[in-house]
Amino acid sequence: MSPVQNIIFDLDGTLIDSAPVFVQILNEMLRERGSARHVGLTEIRQFASLGGPALVGGVLAQECGDLRQEVVDFRARYALYKTPFESLYEGVAEGVKQLTAHGYRLAICSNKPQQLCEKVIGDLELTSHFPVIVGSSPDRMAKPAPDLMELVMSGLGTTPAECLYVGDSEIDHALAGATGVRFAFVTYGYATDQFAADQCEQFSRFSDLVQFLKEEREPLHPARGVA
Template sequence: MIRHVIFDLDGTLVDSCGVCVSILSDMIADRGIDHAIDPVGARPYMSRGGQDMVSALLGPACADPATDLIDFRARYAAYVTPADSLYPGVAEAISQLHAMGLELAICSNKPQQLCEKVLADTGMAPYFRVVVGGRPGVAPKPAPDLLDQVAQQLGCASHEAIFVGDSELDHDVAQAAGMPFFFLTYGYAQPNWTPRAGESFDCFPSLATALAARVARAHA
């Protein structure tokens, strides 16, 4: 019986690309560099790790990737993520899943502080019992370490949870942890990529319907 649902954050619940492009564009402008970020071309970089994303999208405005990432994250910490950054249907469906008694959690490579801030900004924080973001000394996804920490804090075995994500990275971490995977096609995966295992959904409400059906079957 599935009692726990663990979600990736960026590209799964929140479309963070617009926020990232806005912050990075401000950095470019502050440096007086003539460079524009393609918001569509930027999307696949959202799941490639902070330093790779920042250096690639800053382009000629990139000075030192590690230092630029620190600057980017400091600006992100002061940026209010708008509630309409949530993908369509996420707010309503998360509320419904929580009301059904499912224990919900977050597993993200985004730094812990930023995970918590984005959830608070978008009004989603009260629904998640456990939030595990990136932190020093813990290997990021696709290593299973962060997902293992979520399961430990939830007190669940891998077969008692589903991991929901939007990219190859999320699929690989679920496989490494031995956890069932649900794939959302609208996120930051490479075009035309499909998971080797698990179910796929084109919108968040259809995912929520499938989860609700599983709960109903388990209680029948």
């Protein structure tokens, strides 16, 4: 089996917890539609890994008119929010720097729209660590269809045997299986309690994933440490 050279990450529920921002936006939308309902983190997290239409439709089912227009409204509002650094899961900011220093190439494969993926990573000042970022667009089939992962691998110039996909949901697990990419499951994300990713590495903290990967290879510049 080829050694892993490329670490491909899901975004929401894996690198960032976007649920608090989603709560703010969706409660704004509920108020503006005259609803007295208020949604919280627990309700949002059950939809957070399913993509915008499922999230907006699931939360605004009672108040929703044209779902497509509601999703457009939601995403336009989201684009105005600067992603707070505290949305990063513990250990992610330092961890991606360490993985880069150890010679891994990092990428993003997410169902979040392309421009929002790029914005979020830019807001968090991590763009230099992710040379390939692939999100959804109208002409791309969403995960778990293989389209997005195939675009990532094409951008990296690599094969499934040299990749590890890190994700937090049933969709991520299915995508890895559909593309022949090894999978690592982070248990702190949005997966349901009923989901159990078998036959793969599992990590309850991002720092544990990083340590596991660092032990697989030497750093590029051991004497310099991590920038």
